[in-house]
Amino acid sequence: MTSRPHRFEHNSPEVSAPQRNVSLVAIRFPGAISVHWFINLRWVAVLGQFVTILAVWKLFQVPLNVEPLLVTVAVTAFSNLILMFWYLGYRRTVIAPAHSRLWHHVLAFVMAVDLILLTCLLYFSGGPTNPFWIFFFVNLCLAGVELKAPVAWCLNFLAVFCFAYLLFDHQSLDVQGLEQLLPAIRKTGQITLVHNGVFCAFITCASVIVSFSTLVTSRLRQRDEVLRLLESQRIRGEKLEALGTLAAGAAHELATPLGTIAVIVGELQHEFKNHDIDPQIREDVTAIRTELDRCRAILNHMSAQAGEGSVETKLNVTGAELLELIIKEVKDRDRVSVTISPEAEKCSMLLEPYVTAQALRGMIKNALEASSRDSQVCVDLASNGKHLQLTVEDQGEGIPEHILSRVGEPFFTTKATGKGMGLGIFLARTVVERLGGTMKVASSPGRGTTVSCQLPCHQN
Numbered sequence: 480m481t482s483r484p485h486r487f488e489h490n491s492p493e494v495s496a497p498q499r500n501v502s503l504v505a506i507r508f509p510g511a512i513s514v515h516w517f518i519n520l521r522w523v524a525v526l527g528q529f530v531t532i533l534a535v536w537k538l539f540q541v542p543l544n545v546e547p548l549l550v551t552v553a554v555t556a557f558s559n560l561i562l563m564f565w566y567l568g569y570r571r572t573v574i575a576p577a578h579s580r581l582w583h584h585v586l587a588f589v590m591a592v593d594l595i596l597l598t599c600l601l602y603f604s605g606g607p608t609n610p611f612w613i614f615f616f617v618n619l620c621l622a623g624v625e626l627k628a629p630v631a632w633c634l635n636f637l638a639v640f641c642f643a644y645l646l647f648d649h650q651s652l653d654v655q656g657l658e659q660l661l662p663a664i665r666k667t668g669q670i671t672l673v674h675n676g677v678f679c680a681f682i683t684c685a686s687v688i689v690s691f692s693t694l695v696t697s698r699l700r701q702r703d704e705v706l707r708l709l710e711s712q713r714i715r716g717e718k719l720e721a722l723g724t725l726a727a728g729a730a731h732e733l734a735t736p737l738g739t740i741a742v743i744v745g746e747l748q749h750e751f752k753n754h755d756i757d758p759q760i761r762e763d764v765t766a767i768r769t770e771l772d773r774c775r776a777i778l779n780h781m782s783a784q785a786g787e788g789s790v791e792t793k794l795n796v797t798g799a800e801l802l803e804l805i806i807k808e809v810k811d812r813d814r815v816s817v818t819i820s821p822e823a824e825k826c827s828m829l830l831e832p833y834v835t836a837q838a839l840r841g842m843i844k845n846a847l848e849a850s851s852r853d854s855q856v857c858v859d860l861a862s863n864g865k866h867l868q869l870t871v872e873d874q875g876e877g878i879p880e881h882i883l884s885r886v887g888e889p890f891f892t893t894k895a896t897g898k899g900m901g902l903g904i905f906l907a908r909t910v911v912e913r914l915g916g917t918m919k920v921a922s923s924p925g926r927g928t929t930v931s932c933q934l935p936c937h938q939n
Contacts (some may be wrong), residue, residue, distance in 0.1 A: 518563055521559040522917075548604060587626055606648075623688065625716040642678070646674055719915065796829075798826040798862060801828065809844070816857045823860045827840070838906050845873075849873045850927070858870065864938060867935075877925055918933075
């Protein structure tokens with residue numbers, strides 16, 4: 480059995496990212512609150528640094544080298560202005576920029592720049608004797624919350640390096656008694672016990688902050704993922720309930736007219752026995768009776784197909800038997816290439832044969848409709864002993880990536896109006912997941928679509 484790459488997708492015209500008219504005055508980025516919060520926080524930092532420098536210089540009469548400090552604050556403001564305009568342009572080309580990989584790279588770079596700028600401010604204002612060195616911890620806490628753990632630890636190492644440099648060299652403030660606390664190592668040529676103690680305390684506090692902030696953030700993200708999964712299951716359950724109600728109503732309403740037609744057809748067949756009727760008419764009436772019986776069988780299983788639960792008894796079915804049930808009623812059988820491994824033939828599963836086969840048959844039907852009349856649809860059945868994997872691969876146009884996530888939603892279809900209801904993949908996924916399996920859909924535009932189902936099984 481040949482292996483094929485698993486691609487998951489759906490066919491539909493390419494749609495560009497939504498264009499938004501964004502005012503530079505209203506710096507509130509819909510759908511990206513963390514970005515809006517981060518940029519505004521940097522503006523607050525710029526304002527706070529400027530006010531602090533003026534207050535210390537004028538109000539407390541501390542002699543400061545004001546020019547390099549103001550230049551550093553100006554660089555921070557300019558970098559934030561560049562970040563804001565870049566983001567306003569970037570978000571026009573990406574649907575969810577706050578969740579893109581590029582934004583997280585930019586965020587890590589900006590946080591590294593902030594650590595360097597904070598080091599410059601402290602260098603010109605007393606180094607570790609300046610109590611504002613504690614803002615290193617604020618930056619590290621933000622990194623632990625917003626960035627992945629490896630990146631946050633890299634910024635932690637950068638902060639430790641910056642603080643070590645401040646211990647080694649800085650411009651002292653001409654304040655009585657302050658210089659004797661932590662003199663620059665470069666000036667004295669000595670590493671005192673105070674230097675070692677402060678440096679060890681900085682490393683310990685920084686590491687603890689990064690460790691716990693990344694741990695808490697990771698746990699919160701895992702909890703949010705679980706909540707999203709539960710919410711999606713709840714929404715799917717509501718959709719299944721609605722479909723079950725719709726199926727039951729349709730079955731009830733259609734049963735009466737179909738029963739009437741069946742009675743009339745039965746009377747016609749009875750009358751034909753006593754009269755010499757054209758064989759073609761006899762054949763047509765027999766065909767009507769056959770299709771009526773088929774319609775009745777479909778109605779009897781509509782509720783089960785909609786996910787309400789099966790009216791069919793579960794049986795142990797081998798992989799070969801399941802594949803035979805699936806293929807048996809496929810139209811254009813000559814266009815379907817079937818491959819089954821010896822392991823898959825012997826695999827056994829406990830399932831409802833009719834419901835499962837009809838749901839999985841819908842994937843082959845979709846593949847045939849998506850492919851051209853002269854192309855083949857490949858159906859592979861394989862097993863690793865614990866799972867049976869059914870792969871259906873077509874040679875259609877493929878599905879664009881931006882709508883791939885919608886594959887499997889009820890009533891969502893890329894077919895022309897009247898060609899489908901958008902329930903095939905949804906019902907197949909529902910039946911597969913009810914059996915404890917999984918379904919994946921992969922696709923590449925111009926290369927077709929591959930639907931892969933895994934079902935739990937055991938070897939006979």
